Amino acid sequence: AQTVTQSQPEMSVQEAETVTLSCTYDTSESDYYLFWYKQPPSRQMILVIRQEAYKQQNATENRFSVNFQKAAKSFSLKISDSQLGDAAMYFCAYKRSEKLVFGKGTKLTVNP
């Protein structure tokens, strides 16, 4: 079974600085998708960024980018110019067919 590991239960960053959240996963498949979701205190799950495994180019969405290392099965999220509104739980997720498998999450605190 696929597993997703987020080794940092909590992280903090100063406003306007850059932070990287780590994620590793285990799979024997070659075709899959990876996601980062944000969950603010409102509980709403918000898709931040996605990566197709067959694409070598790292995905970027404004201040959010990923470092996808397929051979190492690593998928880290970099948040640049951190803002107070970025404070939330961040979940890494793996998807093959229609099933999403989530990591346990990283709680990000942004300090003013």
Next chain:
Amino acid sequence: DAGVIQSPRHEVTEMGQEVTLRCKPISGHDYLFWYRQTMMRGLELLIYFNNNVPIDDSGMPEDRFSAKMPNASFSTLKIQPSEPRDSAVYFCASSLWGLSSYNEQFFGPGTRLTVL
């Protein structure tokens, strides 16, 4: 579009009572998912449907849990009888196959269930 709608947002019940959680997916979506979120186990997929048919219920914890999707616009997750360890946030999500290459799942706001 209103997004995925879940009701109730909060539910407090006593052990042994029946609990029914409700979900209305985004109109036109053909996949519906039920997830459970707890501190100990994180976010877990319980069951998912395609075109109202249950496809994979391997995540349903035990026979006390059941889920139905009588039509394309409504699904229920029922717990009977409820136990304190069922306390969690339950999310419903929906997606449309082919909308994109990765078929994004759109989540509802969740139902926070507390079983006393």
